[in-house]
Amino acid sequence: MKLKFGSVEENVVTREEFPLEKAREVLKDEVIAVLGYGVQGPGQALNLKDNGFNVIVGQRKDSKTWDKAVADGWVPGETLFELEEACEKGTIIQFLLSDAGQIALWPMVKKYLTPGKALYFSHGFGVTYKEKTGIVPPADVDVILVAPKGSGTSLRRMFVEGRGLNSSYAIFQDGTGKAKDRVVALGIGVGSGYLFETDFYREVTSDLTGERGTLMGAIQGIFAAQYEVLRANGHTPSEAFNETVEELTQSLMPLVAENGMDWMYANCSTTAQRGALDWWKPFRDATKPVFEQLYDSVKTGKEAQKSIDSNSKSDYRVKLEEELKELRESEMWQAGAVVRKLRPENN
Numbered sequence: 001m002k003l004k005f006g007s008v009e010e011n012v013v014t015r016e017e018f019p020l021e022k023a024r025e026v027l028k029d030e031v032i033a034v035l036g037y038g039v040q041g042p043g044q045a046l047n048l049k050d051n052g053f054n055v056i057v058g059q060r061k062d063s064k065t066w067d068k069a070v071a072d073g074w075v076p077g078e079t080l081f082e083l084e085e086a087c088e089k090g091t092i093i094q095f096l097l098s099d100a101g102q103i104a105l106w107p108m109v110k111k112y113l114t115p116g117k118a119l120y121f122s123h124g125f126g127v128t129y130k131e132k133t134g135i136v137p138p139a140d141v142d143v144i145l146v147a148p149k150g151s152g153t154s155l156r157r158m159f160v161e162g163r164g165l166n167s168s169y170a171i172f173q174d175g176t177g178k179a180k181d182r183v184v185a186l187g188i189g190v191g192s193g194y195l196f197e198t199d200f201y202r203e204v205t206s207d208l209t210g211e212r213g214t215l216m217g218a219i220q221g222i223f224a225a226q227y228e229v230l231r232a233n234g235h236t237p238s239e240a241f242n243e244t245v246e247e248l249t250q251s252l253m254p255l256v257a258e259n260g261m262d263w264m265y266a267n268c269s270t271t272a273q274r275g276a277l278d279w280w281k282p283f284r285d286a287t288k289p290v291f292e293q294l295y296d297s298v299k300t301g302k303e304a305q306k307s308i309d310s311n312s313k314s315d316y317r318v319k320l321e322e323e324l325k326e327l328r329e330s331e332m333w334q335a336g337a338v339v340r341k342l343r344p345e346n347n
Ligand SMILES: NC(=O)C1=CN([C@@H]2O[C@H](COP(=O)(O)OP(=O)(O)OC[C@H]3O[C@@H](n4cnc5c(N)ncnc54)[C@H](O)[C@@H]3O)[C@@H](O)[C@H]2O)C=CC1
Pocket: 035, 036, 037, 038, 039, 040, 041, 059, 060, 063, 065, 095, 096, 097, 098, 099, 100, 101, 102, 104, 105, 122, 123, 125, 147, 148, 149, 150, 151, 152, 153
């Protein structure tokens, strides 16, 4: 259906319009091969299975995630295979390796993309940056995208709770004439609450911006800046953490999620509202140049190149873990660990 977002009309598909029964009908003869069992792999594969689709998992043997797949109920030789065998068996190949891993495995995957199959991504990365990735699919397959707008962990949790994460969907290439039905059926099948239409380029550029920006990068930056100022002015770690992070995640963000920013403001004191209404614009103005720099770095392909370069190294996991450890061991997040333990529900 067409829906107005502010003054702009967009295409959206809901579960009411495209019910699960219809999705099952569309995909009844397909074997969905989910390649990779990292973060998106488990979420999407388990949701598809629980929704009654014919799904198999392809994963490197002798890896921790192979063992995780077995623990999740996938059976070696029946529903769990080496990557190549899964590619052979699948009629729809869900390419859910890391974006760098997709480059390494592409020559193998390509061999099994025989006419009529579908190649499915959860990110516009590989196809959009084809000069860097070498991912150029053959013309007689469907090339489609369902990108859950959140962690695979949340996709699974929300499905189990009977909720649904929103996803974007796109068709890069309709090789069979069935791409639209296939992509929407898969979107509903993996547990999306609703699907909004995009294209591969807009998906990857908005996604890379969002995760580097307010969703992950900017938020940590702004937390750190406020925490440091509070600490430098004599506030204790617990006070600084509570006024920077804990109150936001526990009390205020749920109100924003429920009914928007003005609703959260309206549920705070008039003193807080006065200050927040005065200060949000200076914060916008101070950070906007950084967001412009970020978008430019995404648009010119610099961000993609950086992530390919670092994530293609054999020790990338070790290096990432070192950087995560540094965050974890910073005073702010050490204070956070103590504060989280104090929550009555964690006792
Ligand atoms: N992490 C998330 O929640 C989200 C991820 N996406 C997209 O979904 C796709 C999958 O991402 P994640 O689940 O985060 O991936 P991941 O980083 O967890 O890796 C997935 C799997 O790829 C395998 N792998 C990596 N390199 C390999 C190689 N060279 N050879 C064989 N296997 C290899 C790993 O063993 C792992 O099982 C990506 O395109 C990502 O951008 C989209 C939305 C959210």
